[in-house]
Amino acid sequence: MENSSGQKKFATIKDYILSQVETAAWPEHSRIPSENELATQFSVSRMTARRALQELTEQGVLYRTQGVGSFVASPKSQSSLLEIRNIADEIQHRGHFHKAELVQLTSLPCPGVVATALGLSRNAPVFFSLIVHYENQQPLQLEARYVNPQQVPDYLAQDFVLQTPHEYLSAVAPLTDAEHIVEAVLPDELTRQHLKIPASEPCLRLTRRTFSRGGAVSFAYLTSAGSRYRLGGHLSIKPKT
Amino acid sequence: MENSSGQKKFATIKDYILSQVETAAWPEHSRIPSENELATQFSVSRMTARRALQELTEQGVLYRTQGVGSFVASPKSQSSLLEIRNIADEIQHRGHFHKAELVQLTSLPCPGVVATALGLSRNAPVFFSLIVHYENQQPLQLEARYVNPQQVPDYLAQDFVLQTPHEYLSAVAPLTDAEHIVEAVLPDELTRQHLKIPASEPCLRLTRRTFSRGGAVSFAYLTSAGSRYRLGGHLSIKPKT
DNA sequence: CCGAACAACTTGTATATACAACTAAATTCA
DNA sequence: TGAATTTAGTTGTATATACAAGTTGTTCGG
Numbered sequence: 271m272e273n274s275s276g277q278k279k280f281a282t283i284k285d286y287i288l289s290q291v292e293t294a295a296w297p298e299h300s301r302i303p304s305e306n307e308l309a310t311q312f313s314v315s316r317m318t319a320r321r322a323l324q325e326l327t328e329q330g331v332l333y334r335t336q337g338v339g340s341f342v343a344s345p346k347s348q349s350s351l352l353e354i355r356n357i358a359d360e361i362q363h364r365g366h367f368h369k370a371e372l373v374q375l376t377s378l379p380c381p382g383v384v385a386t387a388l389g390l391s392r393n394a395p396v397f398f399s400l401i402v403h404y405e406n407q408q409p410l411q412l413e414a415r416y417v418n419p420q421q422v423p424d425y426l427a428q429d430f431v432l433q434t435p436h437e438y439l440s441a442v443a444p445l446t447d448a449e450h451i452v453e454a455v456l457p458d459e460l461t462r463q464h465l466k467i468p469a470s471e472p473c474l475r476l477t478r479r480t481f482s483r484g485g486a487v488s489f490a491y492l493t494s495a496g497s498r499y500r501l502g503g504h505l506s507i508k509p510k511t
Numbered sequence: 512m513e514n515s516s517g518q519k520k521f522a523t524i525k526d527y528i529l530s531q532v533e534t535a536a537w538p539e540h541s542r543i544p545s546e547n548e549l550a551t552q553f554s555v556s557r558m559t560a561r562r563a564l565q566e567l568t569e570q571g572v573l574y575r576t577q578g579v580g581s582f583v584a585s586p587k588s589q590s591s592l593l594e595i596r597n598i599a600d601e602i603q604h605r606g607h608f609h610k611a612e613l614v615q616l617t618s619l620p621c622p623g624v625v626a627t628a629l630g631l632s633r634n635a636p637v638f639f640s641l642i643v644h645y646e647n648q649q650p651l652q653l654e655a656r657y658v659n660p661q662q663v664p665d666y667l668a669q670d671f672v673l674q675t676p677h678e679y680l681s682a683v684a685p686l687t688d689a690e691h692i693v694e695a696v697l698p699d700e701l702t703r704q705h706l707k708i709p710a711s712e713p714c715l716r717l718t719r720r721t722f723s724r725g726g727a728v729s730f731a732y733l734t735s736a737g738s739r740y741r742l743g744g745h746l747s748i749k750p751k752t
Numbered sequence: 753c754c755g756a757a758c759a760a761c762t763t764g765t766a767t768a769t770a771c772a773a774c775t776a777a778a779t780t781c782a
Numbered sequence: 783t784g785a786a787t788t789t790a791g792t793t794g795t796a797t798a799t800a801c802a803a804g805t806t807g808t809t810c811g812g
Contacts, residue, residue, distance in 0.1 A: 339762060546793070759806100764802075779788065
């Protein structure tokens with residue numbers, strides 16, 4: 271099943287193609303050998319050659335069009351990805367104790383920014399929750415969240431000490447998309463108080479907008495003390511588009 | 512080739528499995544029918560059933576172990592991904608003008624932190640570059656980068672005004688992995704000067720470690736003024752692990 | 753000259769088959 | 783009892799084949 275080099279056959283073909291792409295022997299958007307040509311060249315079946323092409327397509331190295339051929343994708347806009355996990359998972363993953371304190375849970379007239387984000391009318395009623403997340407009794411993150419009442423009518427009836435808004439929303443309106451903005455800001459008075467930090471301490475603010483099948487679901491500001499929180503992770507590279 | 516519902520057969524099986532998983536009829540980590548069982552149940556070949564399982568595994572819905580079976584992955588740790596693009600691309604994508612100013616380019620004894628990150632000995636020679644990135648003549652980001660001399664011996668001979676380190680490194684040592692940490696910090700004196708910001712302005716600091724086939728390539732601090740820079744993006748959701 | 757039909761080639765889906773690699777449980781044997 | 787072996791079941795790799803579906807260029811007919 272393996273060839274002389276101890277590799278799987280489809281892997282050999284993948285390596286070959288990758289080397290051609292990386293050395294730019296096969297330039298961007300150029301057509302590469304067809305399944306049948308590769309099969310002949312490497313003395314394998316078409317299905318095996320196909321698998322190599324298939325996997326490289328999933329990895330974003332190639333793109334293919336039925337009836338036309340396989341082409342080299344543009345490796346230009348290679349971008350890395352940063353994983354964003356929810357705070358409760360992260361704390362528990364570190365083996366620490368997570369606690370949520372509910373400060374406010376109410377309906378209020380929708381501010382302009384939020385109206386735009388959620389596709390509501392200005393001053394239309396919107397649900398709002400303010401929660402402080404603790405890691406081992408130390409305040410870590412302030413979560414200010416606006417929720418679309420049309421999508422999640424029972425939001426105000428939940429107990430967010432037992433279940434985080436993220437968990438509840440995931441269950442009620444499985445999210446299909448999310449938008450994030452990460453910024454460094456100085457804390458406002460409210461944040462200062464709840465996180466118990468000095469006014470000069472920089473904070474990491476994650477602005478997060480989530481969508482479900484039906485449209486925009488929630489809009490949240492997740493603010494953490496810079497000295498206590500970092501956003502981090504490890505991810506492999508994916509060339510895109 | 513298609514069944515009565517006008518769907519591809521492997522898609523029918525995927526939908527079936529997904530429905531079982533979503534309704535929790537098949538709970539987390541439970542074993543699901545084998546390839547052969549699904550093949551019989553849906554009157555398709557094993558290869559077709561296999562494809563359904565395969566694709567769901569790639570999507571993170573299932574995990575499989577050779578010799579054991581296929582299992583439902585935990586949808587819990589659903590995490591979103593934030594795209595991190597390099598600064599020059601981002602500026603140009605906004606239609607603005609990018610300029611790089613080289614402050615320093617030298618070899619120096621490796622600091623402890625960097626030695627650990629790059630797998631070098633402490634005080635062993637390491638290449639270092641300090642570059643200010645401008646957007647429309649305004650300083651936006653300070654890039655302090657340490658480079659592994661074994662991986663990139665010609666680093667010091669480059670002209671980083673013409674080509675950013677990121678571009679050069681991508682060409683010389685195609686990166687296979689990257690690690691990121693995002694933090695909110697107050698600027699040190701050096702950063703303050705080069706970005707021309709007050710000491711009280713919070714900064715977004717991206718610590719980035721990149722790897723190529725041969726191992727760790729570079730370790731960089733990318734610091735930007737909070738008022739001028741945000742990390743943002745839109746990405747669809749992927750369940751993981 | 754133009755359009756329709758055709759031919760050649762591409763990728764996409766599906767089947768049937770074989771064997772390899774691996775795991776876990778049952779069985780055998782000392 | 784306990785360790786080695788067998789066995790049954792699972793996923794993984796690979797092949798050969800067939801036809802569907804889509805694209806592109808050529809040929810043919812008007």
